[in-house]
Amino acid sequence: MKLTTTLAGVALALASLIAQAHEFKLGALTVGHPVARPTAPGQPVGGAYMTITNAGADDRLLSIGAANAASVELHTMKMEGDVMRMRQVDAIALPAGQTVKLQSGGYHVMLMGLKAPLKAGDRFPATLKFEKAGELQVEIKVEAPGEAPMKH
Numbered sequence: 372m373k374l375t376t377t378l379a380g381v382a383l384a385l386a387s388l389i390a391q392a393h394e395f396k397l398g399a400l401t402v403g404h405p406v407a408r409p410t411a412p413g414q415p416v417g418g419a420y421m422t423i424t425n426a427g428a429d430d431r432l433l434s435i436g437a438a439n440a441a442s443v444e445l446h447t448m449k450m451e452g453d454v455m456r457m458r459q460v461d462a463i464a465l466p467a468g469q470t471v472k473l474q475s476g477g478y479h480v481m482l483m484g485l486k487a488p489l490k491a492g493d494r495f496p497a498t499l500k501f502e503k504a505g506e507l508q509v510e511i512k513v514e515a516p517g518e519a520p521m522k523h
């Protein structure tokens with residue numbers, strides 16, 4: 372039991388080290404740990420999350436493209452009465468000097484019309500388009516929620 376716990380701890384530490392290295396830079400922008408959630412067979416829509424740190428002047432995330440989805444939308448979550456609803460947004464503001472978290476319950480990325488289920492452990496390329504900084508290619512990892520060390 373003790374050994375198992377220790378090994379699990381080591382695995383977790385390694386996973387978080389790898390997660391920290393999983394980032395992409397474009398000028399003053401850093402995209403941290405872009406992940407998508409696994410989907411069930413036949414599920415047409417998937418969610419993706421990341422952090423975007425802006426060390427420069429104000430910018431905006433305008434769109435994301437990914438070849439494994441028919442289209443990719445930027446969404447936010449809003450309470451309407453006592454119901455949480457998703458709504459598409461035109462862009463996500465990236466204020467100077469701030470880190471914006473795209474996460475469950477807030478801004479997030481929706482992959483619409485998935486061509487195949489997203490499986491944990493897979494990776495796929497996506498292109499982020501920023502208003503000022505231009506385009507950045509990132510690699511999105513497919514991870515179940517419990518596997519994301521940054522969520523803790």
Ligand SMILES: [Cu+2]
Nearest residue numbers: 446457479481
């Ligand atoms: Cu959504």
